[in-house]
Amino acid sequence: MIITTSRNPTSEMVERGLQLSERFSGVYQKRYRRTIHSFLEQSDSVYMVGKHGRDVLYSAYSDQPLFFHPSMAKVRVQRMLRGELDPLVSISRLRRGDSFLDLTLGLGADSIVAAHVTGENGSIVGIEKNAYIAEIVARGLTYWQEEVPGLKAAMQRISVVEGDHLQYLQKTADNSFDVVYADPMFKNPRLHSNHLAPLRPFVEEGVMTETVVKEAKRVARHAVVLKTERGSLLFSQLGFESQENHRSISYGVIYEKGGCNDEACDRHRGTDSRW
Numbered sequence: 001m002i003i004t005t006s007r008n009p010t011s012e013m014v015e016r017g018l019q020l021s022e023r024f025s026g027v028y029q030k031r032y033r034r035t036i037h038s039f040l041e042q043s044d045s046v047y048m049v050g051k052h053g054r055d056v057l058y059s060a061y062s063d064q065p066l067f068f069h070p071s072m073a074k075v076r077v078q079r080m081l082r083g084e085l086d087p088l089v090s091i092s093r094l095r096r097g098d099s100f101l102d103l104t105l106g107l108g109a110d111s112i113v114a115a116h117v118t119g120e121n122g123s124i125v126g127i128e129k130n131a132y133i134a135e136i137v138a139r140g141l142t143y144w145q146e147e148v149p150g151l152k153a154a155m156q157r158i159s160v161v162e163g164d165h166l167q168y169l170q171k172t173a174d175n176s177f178d179v180v181y182a183d184p185m186f187k188n189p190r191l192h193s194n195h196l197a198p199l200r201p202f203v204e205e206g207v208m209t210e211t212v213v214k215e216a217k218r219v220a221r222h223a224v225v226l227k228t229e230r231g232s233l234l235f236s237q238l239g240f241e242s243q244e245n246h247r248s249i250s251y252g253v254i255y256e257k258g259g260c261n262d263e264a265c266d267r268h269r270g271t272d273s274r275w
């Protein structure tokens with residue numbers, strides 16, 4: 001891994017590049033007037049510290065650089081602002097004030113939607129195993145400028161944790177989050193939305209296992225939700241009972257401790273809990 005900066009960097013950007021080179025066990029190289037392509041002739045991947053928090057990750061195996069953008073999250077939040085239902089929100093029964101654990105942060109689109117719904121008293125933690133993706137997304141969530149009302153604040157409420165989700169679950173107490181959610185990479189990449197294509201060279205491909213689901217159930221107060229390919233055997237193998245189908249993907253859910261049906265939720269969370 002080579003770490004560099006965009007052209008004409010500030011001294012802070014150079015300092016950050018040097019720090020990241022230590023953290024990623026990579027090599028810092030000054031940018032001067034060199035092209036990214038010339039760095040990629042020396043190394044499989046290049047992390048570029050960009051201006052205003054806009055870092056970019058390049059891979060020799062992809063012509064699509066990876067950078068943070070709220071992508072589909074923005075469209076989904078705008079739909080919700082118009083009163084439409086979001087499938088993840090409806091199947092998880094996520095409400096204002098809830099806590100949401102995203103086991104597979106990726107570019108953070110699902111976490112942003114969850115942060116919008118849960119509001120300023122909610123809490124969102126997103127786990128990402130790939131250190132480069134975790135860094136790019138954490139920077140993006142902090143610095144992205146956004147006009148959609150509330151979206152920037154929602155992004156800034158997401159805590160990014162770099163690490164393995166099983167390890168995180170194992171050290172987390174019972175019933176710590178209202179909803180625990182996973183969206184692992186699909187076996188068939190064409191089924192995943194296009195905006196995830198730049199993640200491919202860097203992602204952890206791991207699938208959900210019985211152990212992860214068992215831990216997720218212990219940590220979830222109300223629901224464990226899995227998004228994966230429509231018709232996947234994973235749902236029945238891992239005990240996800242109810243499913244909601246959309247073109248090529250499905251959401252499966254395990255409602256914990258009786259789930260969060262409307263009456264019980266309202267009693268538990270107060271009468272003003274609806275978003």
Ligand SMILES: C[S@@+](CC[C@H](N)C(=O)[O-])C[C@H]1O[C@@H](n2cnc3c(N)ncnc32)[C@H](O)[C@@H]1O
Pocket residue numbers: 103104105106107108109110111127128129130133163164165166183184185186196199202203204205206
């Ligand atoms: C399909 S993407 C998630 C996309 C995300 N839902 C979004 O809205 O952008 C899956 C992500 O999970 C990460 N991942 C895979 N296994 C993991 C693990 N064991 N712990 C943490 N993250 C993991 C991958 O590196 C990848 O970034």
